[in-house]
Amino acid sequence: MTVNKTYLTIPQVSLNGQCMQNAPVAFLQSVDVQCITDLDAYQVQDRIFNMKIKNDALRGTVTPKVIYEDTFNLDKFITNTETILSIGSASRNVTVEEHYIFRWDNNTISEINVRIIRAEVNTNQKGILTQRFTVKFLSHNSGNEKESSGNPGYQLGKPVRALDTNRMDNITTLRLWQPAGRGLCTSASFRPILFGENALSGCLLEVGIDENCTQLRENTLEQLDSLVQATHVAMRGNSDYNDLSDDWLEIIRAEAPDSSADPAVDTANGTCLDVPAQLLIRILISDAGAVEGITQQEILGVETRFSSVNWQFQCGLTCEEKVNLFPVSAAVQFIKIPVQLPPPLTRFQMNFTEYDCNRNEVCWPRLLYPLTRYYQGEPYSQRVAQGLLLLSFFILAVLLSNPWARVGKA
Incomplete structure (x- = not known):
């Protein structure tokens, strides 16, 4: 709540999938949504930039720290573009992303950081604008990369923590695509896999009739592999990143298809067999006791598995020099294992x-x-x-x- 006794609001998705422009931000509730707006109907919203937020019941206030960034990759945010040129046409800034980080301590807000990403467009430009809004709550003494996902067990909706022991900067997370614009993999961003939430995401690859099958398999496999750039996952929500023996589990990877093995039938143009197209991430979880009456959950294991499809170029009466869109997808499934098996029959x-x-x-x-x-x-x-x-x-x-x-x- 602001000092003017109004709620801080950002666009959020309602239960029917529509974007509500002025939805209140709930305390300790993270948000990551995308909203689609017509450029003709776009209006600048004065949300938090000049506001003072109450931080406790003693009339304390916190002034947000706002950082502005500019982006020139309009294809990632604006689709169906059309520019009507006119004499003296000017440009304007539109907000494409807003990221809010609230630091809290003892049920009070101690710091607010806001990152605004803007893009410059022509005032007469028409199209569909895709905006992204995120809200993250961090404890006052934690860094962004080391924020725990529970203590000790995982909390529902918190990111699954992961490590990549093959890199120096080994802190990472399991991810899914968050497509924008045309839904192409080249312009898609990523979002973390959240504990306890089954999810499905995908993106599109552009392929031509003369596509090399080996290259296509390598491209799809590379896109799917980019989601699991990790070797271990944390068993608990507060496993120590600096101690691999502190309940870190190695990810079980099913044998990936060999992209270099080109079947003999891949001789016809526009046909490729056994192209990796789907990635299934299965995460086994279980209850692990309770702390102060709250059930604690932990991860027992993670497995990744690929599945392949046969691709054939789709065209009408004549196959012209155009591209098809090849979909790749990833699914996350959380499987709960009972703590104890039912007793056998006597x-x-x-x-x-x-x-x-x-x-x-x-x-x-x-x-x-x-x-x-x-x-x-x-x-x-x-x-x-x-x-x-x-x-x-x-x-x-x-x-x-x-x-x-x-x-x-x-």
Whole structure:
């Protein structure tokens, strides 16, 4: 909340997939969204740049530190472009990305850093603008690259932490594509894989009818490999980056297809077999106890596996000198493993199934279930009265039976 008693807002995606331009930013809730706007309808939003944000209940304030950057790669953000030239046409700046970093300490905001990326366009230019907005909350004493994803277990929605022992700068993360514009892989950005969230992403490669199959396999494999530039993942949300023995798990990689092995049938133009097109990342997770009543989750293992498709150039009546779009995709699947397997059946349960309430309509072990507190079909007092009435009928029947009649005659 600002000092003017208004909420800090940024565009966010609603449940129906539409972008809400003035959605409040929730405390400790990270955001990473993309919104599409027509350049004709674009308006500059004065969100945080000249505002003062409250940091606690004692009327303290924090002034955001704003950094502006310029980009000249318009194809990454603007599609369906069309420029209507006119005499004296000027240019204007449009915001393509906004990144907010909030540092917090003891439920108060201590620092706000904002990075604004702008692009210069012609005032008469038309097209579709793709904007990206991110919000990240970091503890006051942590760096951007070493922010933990839980303590000790992973928190849902936090990035999966990873290491690449083959590099000097070994801190990394598992990633997915975040396409923009035409959805090409060359212009796609990346977003981290978040713990506990299954996801699917993809991008497009431009291929021609005379495409070399070996080169195509190498390109697709390179694009898929770029998502997992890591050798180990953290078992816990706070595993030490500087200590590989601190619960770091090696990523299990299924054998990647050999891009140099060119099948003999790849002789016809516009046809390639066994092209790597999909990457499946499976992450096994499990509960690992609780801290102060909060369940802690950890990663048990990570496996990557490729799958291939046969590609054929698509054209109409005549195959002209044009390009096709070849889709590559990646999927993340979190599989939860139970802490304990269900106990095996005993020999009595296997042999005497008439006593198994799950296999029979009549369940003798639960004969008195209606008289227990777990039964909610009727009031308890009514059930007790009915039970006593049945018991009285049973006693009366016993007294009037033949054995008691014989005792009376004797």
